[in-house]
Amino acid sequence: xxxxxxxxxxxxxxxxxxxxxxxxxxxxxxxxxxxxxxxxxxxxxxxxxxxxxxxxxxxxxxxxxxxxxxxxxxxxxxxxxxxxxxxxxxxxxxxxxxxxxxxxxxxxxxxxxxxxxxxxxxxxxxxxxxxxxxxxxxxxxxxxxxxxxxxxxxxxxxxxxxxxxxxxxxxxxxxxxxxxxxxxxxxxxxxxxxxxxxxxxxxx
Amino acid sequence: xxxxxxxxxxxxxxxxxxxxxxxxxxxxxxxxxxxxxxxxxxxxxxxxxxxxxxxxxxxxxxxxxxxxxxxxxxxxxxxxxxxxxxxxxxxxxxxxxxxxxxxxxxxxxxxxxxxxxxxxxxxxxxxxxxxxxxxxxxxxxxxxxxxxxxxxxxxxxxxxxxxxxxxxxxxxxxxxxxxxxxxxxxxxxxxxxxxxxxxxxxxx
Numbered sequence: 535x536x537x538x539x540x541x542x543x544x545x546x547x548x549x550x551x552x553x554x555x556x557x558x559x560x561x562x563x564x565x566x567x568x569x570x571x572x573x574x575x576x577x578x579x580x581x582x583x584x585x586x587x588x589x590x591x592x593x594x595x596x597x598x599x600x601x602x603x604x605x606x607x608x609x610x611x612x613x614x615x616x617x618x619x620x621x622x623x624x625x626x627x628x629x630x631x632x633x634x635x636x637x638x639x640x641x642x643x644x645x646x647x648x649x650x651x652x653x654x655x656x657x658x659x660x661x662x663x664x665x666x667x668x669x670x671x672x673x674x675x676x677x678x679x680x681x682x683x684x685x686x687x688x689x690x691x692x693x694x695x696x697x698x699x700x701x702x703x704x705x706x707x708x709x710x711x712x713x714x715x716x717x718x719x720x721x722x723x724x725x726x727x728x729x730x731x732x733x734x735x736x737x738x
Numbered sequence: 739x740x741x742x743x744x745x746x747x748x749x750x751x752x753x754x755x756x757x758x759x760x761x762x763x764x765x766x767x768x769x770x771x772x773x774x775x776x777x778x779x780x781x782x783x784x785x786x787x788x789x790x791x792x793x794x795x796x797x798x799x800x801x802x803x804x805x806x807x808x809x810x811x812x813x814x815x816x817x818x819x820x821x822x823x824x825x826x827x828x829x830x831x832x833x834x835x836x837x838x839x840x841x842x843x844x845x846x847x848x849x850x851x852x853x854x855x856x857x858x859x860x861x862x863x864x865x866x867x868x869x870x871x872x873x874x875x876x877x878x879x880x881x882x883x884x885x886x887x888x889x890x891x892x893x894x895x896x897x898x899x900x901x902x903x904x905x906x907x908x909x910x911x912x913x914x915x916x917x918x919x920x921x922x923x924x925x926x927x928x929x930x931x932x933x934x935x936x937x938x939x940x941x942x
Contacts, residue, residue, distance in 0.1 A: 561858075562858050563858045563859060564770055564855055564858055564859060565770070566768055566769070566770020566771055566855070566859075567770055567858060567859045641857075642854070642857070646854070646913055647854050649913065649916060649917050650846065650850070650851050650854045650855065650913065650916065651768055651770070651854065651855055653845075653846070653916050653917075654765075654766050654767045654768055654771060655767060655768060655771050660917075663917065664917040664918065667914075667917050668918075695926045695929075696926075696930070698914070698922065698923045698926035698927070699907065699926040699927050699929065699930025699931075700930070701910070701914065701923075702907055702910035702911040702913070702914050702923050702924075702926065702927035702930070703903065703906055703907045703910055703927065703930065703931075704910060705909075705910035705913050705914065706905070706906035706907055706908060706909035706910025706911065706912075706913065706927070707906040707910065708910075709850055709853065709854065709906075709909050709910065709913065710871075710902070710905065710906050710909065712853060712854065712857050713853050713857075713864075713867065713868040713871050714868065714872075718899075718902065719902045719905075719906050720906075722899045722900075722902035722903040722906065723902065723903050723906035723907065723910070725899075725903065726900070726903025726904070726906070726907065726930075726931065726934040727903075727907075727930065727934075729933070729934045729937045730930040730931075730933045730934050730937075732937070733933045733934075733936070733937055
């Protein structure tokens with residue numbers, strides 16, 4: 535992000551518009567399948583304009599897309615995501631996740647797709663995506679920690695491991711929505727994950 | 739596969755060698771990041787040789803890579819994968835999956851990565867990958883059906899939904915091994931999935 539430029543409010547709005555339109559292109563065809571020429575054509579931007587807003591080129595733009603998609607995906611899970619300290623809240627989060635991904639034109643998760651594609655091609659951007667995913671997973675872990683402290687989970691339950699298992703179920707469910715073109719795997723994955731959490735509930 | 743050519747045993751061996759070497763290149767850099775020139779250089783194959791074995795070009799080669807990776811990944815899970823009709827067998831499968839992916843030079847799953855990358859770029863090959871994944875998931879479902887029939891799962895347990903939740907956990911765990919560069923998420927995902935199955939166990 536060291537190459538990021540200072541922008542006027544109007545410039546920031548233009549940059550945001552480019553990122554949003556480019557995010558859609560990358561979502562449909564992947565980073566590798568989307569050239570800077572495609573992005574210029576799809577966003578109605580000149581070469582010099584694109585260079586002005588993204589002096590670091592495609593990699594910098596991809597980093598901005600990852601941040602944009604991450605912010606959008608996390609916002610769609612709020613307020614549930616920040617309040618995962620009761621069983622009702624987990625159910626609400628499950629419903630919010632299904633509602634968000636079910637309302638998208640595309641299947642799967644833009645963040646998971648970026649993670650998979652960038653890992654071998656752009657380690658720096660892949661690390662950005664990993665950080666976004668850690669931030670996301672942190673909400674799950676924080677909720678589970680609070681539930682354990684409140685006595686809702688067994689004292690020996692490990693919030694970190696449980697959060698990992700829920701987060702994995704979520705992302706695998708999202709991957710399978712792509713291959714199966716159905717929301718059912720995501721539903722099965724989330725319900726399975728909540729069953730796993732319930733198995734760690736304090737009894738009595 | 740209609741463009742597939744008839745091959746002598748020697749020709750079949752050469753073709754298999756190309757597929758295996760190309761599979762490694764694609765694993766490291768993705769389909770989009772691997773050109774036919776890269777594949778020629780990486781496999782020591784001439785342009786006409788590559789066209790002889792893969793008259794359908796890169797897409798046909800990618801289809802062969804998907805079949806090769808699928809066969810390899812499924813073989814590594816055998817015999818457990820075909821015998822998932824006891825709790826001990828599920829534990830054995832979990833261990834086999836962890837051992838296989840833990841022994842790879844790369845993180846993540848070649849099949850899941852192909853699924854994500856091909857979905858927007860090559861619908862025909864994406865459908866091939868989806869079929870490989872359905873085949874894989876079918877083993878989980880078949881085992882769970884037999885367990886229900888044998889009274890190990892509750893009569894109202896749905897083998898299809900349970901298989902989906904386990905398969906999602908597996909693929910999400912594999913995705914997170916990539917972003918986190920650790921086997922821990924896969925372990926947490928599989929153990930979470932087995933907890934979900936245990937919650938559907940017949941009691942008494």
